[in-house]
Amino acid sequence: MTSTIDDGRTTSTIFDRLRSGGFEQALFNHDAQTGLRSLVLIHDTTLGPALGGVRMHPYETETAALEDGLRLAEAMTLKAAAAGLALGGGWSVVIGDPAHDKTEALLRAHGRFVATLGGRFIPVNDVGTTQADLKVIGTEAAPVCADGDPSPMTALGVLEGIRACLRATGGDGSLRGVRVCVQGAGNVGAALARLLAAESAELLVSDIDPRRAAAVARAVGARVVDPATAAITECDVLAPCALGGVVNDRTLPELRCRIIAGGANNVLAAPEHAAALEARGILYAPDFCVNAGGLVFLEERLLGHDDARAEHRVRQVGERVATVIEHARRSGVPPTEAALTQARARLRAR
Structure with missing residues (x-):
């Protein structure tokens, strides 16, 4: 070829x-x-x-x-392995x-x-x-996951991951008054915004579709920010919930957040950006760990389990993020490297 x-x-x-x-x-x-x-x-x-x-x-x-x-x-492999799933x-x-x-x-x-x-x-x-x-x-193929929207569970896992990051940076896990910029107001971003609003966070919302951003902002009492500058907006937590590559050579020097944790996949444009974030003192919750809630939910659906059990497992995303951060600090490596080590160890053990 x-x-x-x-x-x-x-x-x-x-x-x-x-x-x-x-x-x-x-x-x-x-x-x-x-x-x-x-x-x-x-x-x-x-x-x-x-x-x-x-x-x-x-x-x-x-x-x-x-x-x-x-x-x-590849991100899905790591996500499933890191979350302990049989997928x-x-x-x-x-x-x-x-x-x-x-x-x-x-x-x-x-x-x-x-x-x-x-x-x-x-x-x-x-x-x-x-x-x-x-x-x-699904009329032509089976199985497919078309029963139950995983987006709210992805958002719930991200919420718990943000709590873990806040605790790891000296907080108590409370989101009251924490400024969070939700980048992307689609299914996951909108669900996360609703959860954050219920926790009394100070919310900023952006989306490439201005009508969608405005609708979500009205519903949760958020302020709309320009999608072109959302990634570098001053905030406590940047929550990317759209397409990947948010942290790149252009945005990295201009980031004005202390935590990055969101529902998007492949947030880092290149692997070396993990160490660059660490050097800047920005805590990055590896995307394939923090956004695994939807995948956990889908496995529960495939196994025929109810929503209560799924929610219980999804809330454990925060514990997994906390464990990754702790392991990273003990090992002197960025959280992404620690998470990759754990996921690959599980794959090798089979």
């Missing part, structure tokens, strides 16, 4: 990228009738079938779609604008593609797809 991908540092063949990242499988699909162009990336099924989102997005290039899917699939990591990408390109026929075609994996990949909704979309995909 002569196709290449560029990760911003090196250019390599797709097979080199899969091998270096420990990926099991990458599948590409085109459906001529619907125009569907989609991918399923399986990172690791050591602990169980790969569960991951179906993201529909108008990527500028196919390379960008592939790289996004690969990063998200692996994968992801699915549909290239297209959900506002204009999404049709029932296209979703069904993607479902037929997913079905070829025979249950090795279990899809759930993500950016650009809804639970209703997953039900359409």
